[in-house]
Amino acid sequence: MAVEKKPLQLMIAAPRGFCAGVDRAIRIVELAIEKYGAPVYVRHEIVHNKFVVDGLKTRGAIFVETLDAVPDGVPVVFSAHGVPKAVPAKAEARGLSYFDATCPLVSKVHSQAERMVEQGRHILFIGHAGHPEVIGTFGQVPEGSMTLIETEEDARNVTPDDAHALGFLTQTTLSVDDTAQIIATLQQRFTDIQGPRGEDICYATSNRQAAVKAIAPQCQAFLVIGAPNSSNSMRLAELAAREGVKSRLIRRADEIDLDWLDGVTSLGITAGASAPEILVREVVEHLAQYFDVTEQEITTARETISFKLPRGLDQA
CATH class of the missing domain: 3.40.50.11270 (Rossmann fold)
Incomplete structure (x- = not known):
């Protein structure tokens, strides 16, 4: 039976x-x-x-x-x-x-860093130590031109040599809310600090976080498909938990813990910006083996952006 x-x-x-x-x-x-x-x-x-x-x-x-x-x-x-x-x-x-293959939105941050240093500004860079994007951005300007700010506490305690010749930039894959608080602290402390033209956090990071915020109040648990070393995926899992639902980051469907889903009748699902759609379908099909699944796609934004290929490959 x-x-x-x-x-x-x-x-x-x-x-x-x-x-x-x-x-x-x-x-x-x-x-x-x-x-x-x-x-x-x-x-x-x-x-x-x-x-x-x-x-x-x-x-x-x-x-x-x-x-x-x-x-x-x-x-x-x-x-x-x-x-x-x-x-x-x-x-x-x-x-x-x-x-x-550097994302053009990361290249934009690189250009802004060079420009600020040319203007004689020291850059307070908001990001995560050791992340390749942070290493790459620090490597655009002379050593000593930038100071890493990871937390609001860092923003409160940093003591630059010249408080009137500062700029700030950010990693593109950060928490929108956390970064806004860090920036507010810096701007309160250093009224002359210059920010980027527009936000550095990329459209995809912002859109995926907004989608999680919209869905989280309607569900009991949240699965984020992505890698533990993916900054934008980690931020999505943290955001879901902050919104009051239990959340987990998984790489593949075989990491789903059915005991963790015991009693759950509504489950949010998203994927980080480096996770392909095939992994989302894999998760849905895996869950359908154990549950009577119904799907609802909740759309909070539409993305139409595309980037040109480098010269030499565009005709390949």
């Missing part, structure tokens, strides 16, 4: 998953392999998602952490997170063909 499945309402966020910068970065690797043949080397994970990285490996991509691991005579791609200026300079010195 078949066991009757308990009902489970899935509230699926839209937008979710891949953003334009991730789409572009993956396409750059694919086109480089088409144009040059395998192997094509990629410095750092192209995006923070094991499923995506493993898929590109099967097509001929080799992922390394340093340029020293790239042999002479093969093309190399720089990840979507951006790299310090020294990396392309070293590639050029070695005569390597390279393609920069």
